[in-house]
Amino acid sequence: MKIALIAPAWHDPLWESEKEKSIFPPLNLITLAAMTPPQHEVTILDESLTDLDFNEKYDLVGISAMTALAPRAYEIADAFRERGTMVVLGGMHPSALPEEAIAHADAVVVGEAEGSWQRLLTDLENGQLQAFYRQEKRPSLEHMVIPRRDLLQRGRYLVPDTVQTTRGCPFACSFCSVSQFFGHSYRFRPVEEVISEVRDLEGEVIAFIDDNIVGNPAYARRLFTELARLPRKVKWFSQGSLNIARDEELLRLAAASGCIGLFIGFESLSPANLKAVGKRVNLVDDYRQAIKKLHDHGIAIEGAFVFGLDEDDESVFERTVKFAQENRLEAAQFGILTPFPGTPLREALEREGRITNNDWSEYTISKVVFEPKNMSARTLQEGFNWAWQEFYSLGSISRRLGLAKKHAAILWALNLNIRKRFNHFMERLRAGNLGLPQPSLARQ
Numbered sequence: 001m002k003i004a005l006i007a008p009a010w011h012d013p014l015w016e017s018e019k020e021k022s023i024f025p026p027l028n029l030i031t032l033a034a035m036t037p038p039q040h041e042v043t044i045l046d047e048s049l050t051d052l053d054f055n056e057k058y059d060l061v062g063i064s065a066m067t068a069l070a071p072r073a074y075e076i077a078d079a080f081r082e083r084g085t086m087v088v089l090g091g092m093h094p095s096a097l098p099e100e101a102i103a104h105a106d107a108v109v110v111g112e113a114e115g116s117w118q119r120l121l122t123d124l125e126n127g128q129l130q131a132f133y134r135q136e137k138r139p140s141l142e143h144m145v146i147p148r149r150d151l152l153q154r155g156r157y158l159v160p161d162t163v164q165t166t167r168g169c170p171f172a173c174s175f176c177s178v179s180q181f182f183g184h185s186y187r188f189r190p191v192e193e194v195i196s197e198v199r200d201l202e203g204e205v206i207a208f209i210d211d212n213i214v215g216n217p218a219y220a221r222r223l224f225t226e227l228a229r230l231p232r233k234v235k236w237f238s239q240g241s242l243n244i245a246r247d248e249e250l251l252r253l254a255a256a257s258g259c260i261g262l263f264i265g266f267e268s269l270s271p272a273n274l275k276a277v278g279k280r281v282n283l284v285d286d287y288r289q290a291i292k293k294l295h296d297h298g299i300a301i302e303g304a305f306v307f308g309l310d311e312d313d314e315s316v317f318e319r320t321v322k323f324a325q326e327n328r329l330e331a332a333q334f335g336i337l338t339p340f341p342g343t344p345l346r347e348a349l350e351r352e353g354r355i356t357n358n359d360w361s362e363y364t365i366s367k368v369v370f371e372p373k374n375m376s377a378r379t380l381q382e383g384f385n386w387a388w389q390e391f392y393s394l395g396s397i398s399r400r401l402g403l404a405k406k407h408a409a410i411l412w413a414l415n416l417n418i419r420k421r422f423n424h425f426m427e428r429l430r431a432g433n434l435g436l437p438q439p440s441l442a443r444q
């Protein structure tokens with residue numbers, strides 16, 4: 001069969017890629033391609049880099065979507081199905097709401113694809129396609145396939161080498177989709193298999209696409225030790241929780257193995273907020289010390305903060321930005337609390353009748369889609385806008401980064417790029433046209 005696997009493009013200026021170059025390739029799709037038996041021909045279509053041709057003939061189109069991308073995924077699915085092409089949907093959003101997704105597809109893969117995908121292909125060839133494919137138990141990460149990087153236009157990604165070492169997270173924050181998708185298990189690949197994959201990569205910089213690379217410190221220690229032993233030195237970045245800063249050996253090994261940056265969810269400066277969302281790994285009193293330790297080891301930090309939690313009032317924006325500036329975070333991502341489908345947060349807000357918007361295309365963490373408790377929705381949106389503008393003002397970038405910092409040129413480029421995206425976001429917000437493009441914008 002001729003199969004196209006599609007990653008829909010973002011149409012929010014904060015997150016969309018440049019048409020010439022995207023940051024990361026779709027690791028999920030090249031992994032799926034590697035699970036596909038060799039008699040099938042697979043094409044990867046990353047819509048952020050290429051226009052889709054709905055008249056191209058495929059036996060099967062597979063589309064993976066997070067919540068904000070679901071409306072675009074459904075448009076693409078509908079356009080292919082109108083022309084008689086079979087479509088399967090999967091990923092975070094279709095897994096959370098399979099009954100919604102099946103209205104736009106011939107089949108939905110719920111949860112992780114290992115096993116389900118191969119069964120689906122066999123059923124399709126035998127004319128026995130079912131509507132839903134679910135796994136009975138979570139797949140082991142032993143002997144995982146090696147992603148089909150040969151199917152990518154490598155030169156069109158800033159960081160083409162992405163690798164997954166773990167799935168899930170040992171924590172279960174109420175606003176996060178990770179535990180809902182991967183279950184409450186934290187699974188990891190055998191270290192030697194990760195190392196073997198890394199050894200074959202071409203690039204010098206690797207992004208470990210994990211939700212929490214230090215979720216199991218013993219595993220992380222083994223992984224970092226082996227990375228440091230590689231004859232070819234690599235640099236890497238990933239997402240991790242703050243427990244790394246409480247473990248001196250883990251921190252030292254991370255730095256020695258080439259860690260140059262971590263995306264860390266601080267989420268809130270309020271212990272009551274953290275308790276309410278179940279982020280027990282974060283201790284606000286430790287934040288400053290933790291940041292200092294990471295910086296002392298040469299590890300840059302992109303801090304993530306959420307606005308609109310129940311303890312937040314209108315003072316939260318200034319306090320948070322000041323904290324991020326004083327501690328010289330190299331980058332920050334401010335997000336508006338967003339009740340993603342399937343999360344405990346959504347259930348709670350639904351019970352309280354506080355969800356005001358069910359248009360998934362607005363679930364970009366940059367727009368208010370619920371009724372905040374201690375401020376108006378307008379105050380929350382304006383505070384969010386202000387925080388980005390202030391943090392990425394030229395004066396703020398200059399004070400945070402200076403010129404002496406390690407990797408100053410890269411960090412300046414990163415900050416200026418985010419600043420440009422945010423300015424574009426504000427222009428579109430003011431013009432009131434942040435909706436998704438109509439399907440006619442894609443090539444028919």
Ligand code: SF4
Pocket residue numbers: 169170171172173176177178179211212241265279
């Ligand atoms: S620690 Fe991070 S990845 Fe883990 S559940 Fe919380 S928000 Fe999600």
